[in-house]
Amino acid sequence: MADTGTQLDALVRREYKEGFITDIESDTFPPGLDEDVIRALSAKKGEPQFMLDWRLDAFARWQQMREPDWAHVSYPKIDFRSISYYSAPKRPEDGPQSLDEVDPKLLETYEKLGIPIEEQKMLAGVAVDAVFDSVSVATTFKKSLSKAGVIFCPISEAVHEHPELIKKYLGSVVPVTDNFYASLNAAVFSDGSFVYVPKGVRCPMELSTYFRINAMNTGQFERTLIVAEEGSYVSYLEGCTAPMRDENQLHAAVVELVAMKDAEIKYSTVQNWYPGDEEGRGGIYNFVTKRGICRGERAKISWTQVETGSAITWKYPSVVLEGDHSIGQFYSVALTNNMQQADTGTKMIHVGKDTSSTIVSKGISAGRGQQSYRGLVKALKSAENARNHSQCDSLLMGDKCGAHTFPYIEIKNPTAKVEHEATTSRIGEDQLFYCRQRGLSEEDAVSMIVNGFCKEVFRELPMEFAVEAQKLLGISLEGAVG
Amino acid sequence: MLTIKNLHATVVGKPILKGINLEIGDGEVHAIMGPNGSGKSTLANVIAGREGYEVTEGTITYKGKNLFDLAVEERAREGIFLAFQYPVEIPGVSNIYLLKAAVNAGRKHRGEPDLDAMGFLKLVREKLKLVEMRDEFLHRSINEGFSGGEKKRNEILQMAMLEPTLAVLDETDSGLDIDALKIVANGVNSLRSAERSMIVVTHYQRLLDYIVPDYVHVLAQGKVVKSGGKELAHELEAHGYSWVGDDAKAAAG
Numbered sequence A: 001m002a003d004t005g006t007q008l009d010a011l012v013r014r015e016y017k018e019g020f021i022t023d024i025e026s027d028t029f030p031p032g033l034d035e036d037v038i039r040a041l042s043a044k045k046g047e048p049q050f051m052l053d054w055r056l057d058a059f060a061r062w063q064q065m066r067e068p069d070w071a072h073v074s075y076p077k078i079d080f081r082s083i084s085y086y087s088a089p090k091r092p093e094d095g096p097q098s099l100d101e102v103d104p105k106l107l108e109t110y111e112k113l114g115i116p117i118e119e120q121k122m123l124a125g126v127a128v129d130a131v132f133d134s135v136s137v138a139t140t141f142k143k144s145l146s147k148a149g150v151i152f153c154p155i156s157e158a159v160h161e162h163p164e165l166i167k168k169y170l171g172s173v174v175p176v177t178d179n180f181y182a183s184l185n186a187a188v189f190s191d192g193s194f195v196y197v198p199k200g201v202r203c204p205m206e207l208s209t210y211f212r213i214n215a216m217n218t219g220q221f222e223r224t225l226i227v228a229e230e231g232s233y234v235s236y237l238e239g240c241t242a243p244m245r246d247e248n249q250l251h252a253a254v255v256e257l258v259a260m261k262d263a264e265i266k267y268s269t270v271q272n273w274y275p276g277d278e279e280g281r282g283g284i285y286n287f288v289t290k291r292g293i294c295r296g297e298r299a300k301i302s303w304t305q306v307e308t309g310s311a312i313t314w315k316y317p318s319v320v321l322e323g324d325h326s327i328g329q330f331y332s333v334a335l336t337n338n339m340q341q342a343d344t345g346t347k348m349i350h351v352g353k354d355t356s357s358t359i360v361s362k363g364i365s366a367g368r369g370q371q372s373y374r375g376l377v378k379a380l381k382s383a384e385n386a387r388n389h390s391q392c393d394s395l396l397m398g399d400k401c402g403a404h405t406f407p408y409i410e411i412k413n414p415t416a417k418v419e420h421e422a423t424t425s426r427i428g429e430d431q432l433f434y435c436r437q438r439g440l441s442e443e444d445a446v447s448m449i450v451n452g453f454c455k456e457v458f459r460e461l462p463m464e465f466a467v468e469a470q471k472l473l474g475i476s477l478e479g480a481v482g
Numbered sequence B: 001m002l003t004i005k006n007l008h009a010t011v012v013g014k015p016i017l018k019g020i021n022l023e024i025g026d027g028e029v030h031a032i033m034g035p036n037g038s039g040k041s042t043l044a045n046v047i048a049g050r051e052g053y054e055v056t057e058g059t060i061t062y063k064g065k066n067l068f069d070l071a072v073e074e075r076a077r078e079g080i081f082l083a084f085q086y087p088v089e090i091p092g093v094s095n096i097y098l099l100k101a102a103v104n105a106g107r108k109h110r111g112e113p114d115l116d117a118m119g120f121l122k123l124v125r126e127k128l129k130l131v132e133m134r135d136e137f138l139h140r141s142i143n144e145g146f147s148g149g150e151k152k153r154n155e156i157l158q159m160a161m162l163e164p165t166l167a168v169l170d171e172t173d174s175g176l177d178i179d180a181l182k183i184v185a186n187g188v189n190s191l192r193s194a195e196r197s198m199i200v201v202t203h204y205q206r207l208l209d210y211i212v213p214d215y216v217h218v219l220a221q222g223k224v225v226k227s228g229g230k231e232l233a234h235e236l237e238a239h240g241y242s243w244v245g246d247d248a249k250a251a252a253g
């Protein structure tokens, strides 16, 4: 965490060096979306023809689609013509000039998370002097990755450097027609990450810190693609525990994972976008499509997520279990407080024989938060001996919040076995009293009880991330009781 | 240590305690007996500061301070410990985690540094022996899946770790088999000292054979209707509470 700030600064500085800033600074597209906008966007990025064609195709299809309204969330209709689809990073002069101009509540949270001052500025969008010394960290990172043969770069770079891989895999898991937001993303995606792990390679590090740098400038339509070749392994961490603000209210990201025979991809997310104020004003709408496919035998994909941010979250990380004996996992903690709404869950699509999936979903609602778990477990006719175990637990704090569970099960093969367990509980006054009677403050007690509730998920997170996530949960719940 | 004067308290607007007077000196053990629903647990909860128990009249002074000025956790850190009649389960939180947090909260309050991992482990092992619990219990979720007797022993383990100055044991003997009863009583007795006072709530003389009280009080309908020495418990055992009722009436008349 401590390094992120300096690395960010390093990145900023590099861009200055290359004289890049002046170039892109001048142009932010006027709001609106049509073919010309997409052509201009693609040209701006100097994309090859195949990429432009792909975007245009997606756009044509998007125009035929309607915004989904089945999720258990409500928000004012989004006017897609009022959004600007290309905007350069903000000029320093436009943002807050010092931390004094930033919402004190946000700063308070940064303090509690122990984020260094320079990094606080970065996160809050304050202009920072880029006078730090460590381009080196990122460079060391890159070196050891390339030694292992792992490709890890912005997807915009991969389009140029590795067009054959992009052509082969982009949209291969989440097709351009998949859903309204995914199609929009395909048409206008800003940037994101590309990871390619060659056959038999175990990625030598968690792809994390470096990514946190990338995450800053990916814009509102982020696109990530991870390909793990036969027998390879990669663990990827997305997000940041520090609350991040963004000018753009709508975020529609797409993440695609491809795991070949005997490959494993572990994808962990801590999502903490600005949830808005106590009335929900100014919060981010987060509509994400995440899907992985286990292409070969014994491939394994696991999604682990901790969601505490955003005003509205719409998100269902899924796994298609195509290879025989392949494994899909979904571990999730979602917290909604104040006016937050979340409709989240997963889909496990069993295609191959002896495939198995595990779903552990922990939902915490406080304040007037509304939360739904929506899970689909599907076993096709070919899915001989498919197995699924689902566990969905909801924890309520106070009496104004809500939790809803919508499990869907479709079984076409009689040998498939699916188990579903669901519980709803309330943080008891008796539990709190018990802990306080032993000397714990109310806040520590809440945080301890909630973390206990989430234990099965936290233990799936990489250690450092897990510690941050626990802290974050405690902070997000402050004042939720009493 | 603790002085309770004319204490009246209501629960959900219903008067339960109706003028309790009690004086507990340093190092004394007081037993409180009385029929179901007479207000024993209510008194324990009022002392601990539980929400929903509203004091409408009277005072409690603890170590010279007005107890009502302190929040629940402050009372705990000041050495008040309540062994619950019904200990709650907290899934996913290990016993050892709570113990450590609790011990360190007390230390912090006294201006002492956190106990380091080794020191803590040593202490907890020692106390486990006292209540004859296996190490395994430390890593299980708090009270989850514990038998009735194990829950009660766990309360005594916590008490032994926290070394309170005033311990209130609410029916710690109920649900214990005879061996467990001895273990719990031993644990409690080993903590008896000139600086530590105890209030032992029980229905049975049996416990008081092991934890011999200095005083016995009988609570009925929110009032202390009779007080005496340890022999009072024997009389109650022989004659039942109605005897006290009549006696109390007679005394009043």
Ligand SMILES: Nc1ncnc2c1ncn2[C@@H]1O[C@H](COP(=O)(O)OP(=O)(O)OP(=O)(O)O)[C@@H](O)[C@H]1O
Residues within 6 Å of the ligand: B011, B012, B014, B016, B034, B035, B036, B037, B038, B039, B040, B041, B042, B043, B085
């Ligand atoms: N939360 C509550 N709501 C309503 N009534 C309550 C509540 N708590 C206690 N009471 C009532 O207060 C009275 C005293 O209860 P208390 O638990 O103090 O009795 P007790 O002496 O501990 O009894 P026991 O020997 O059965 O444990 C009872 O009539 C009980 O029903």
Ligand SMILES: [Mg+2]
Residues within 6 Å of the ligand: B040, B041, B042, B085, B170, B171
């Ligand atoms: Mg009772």
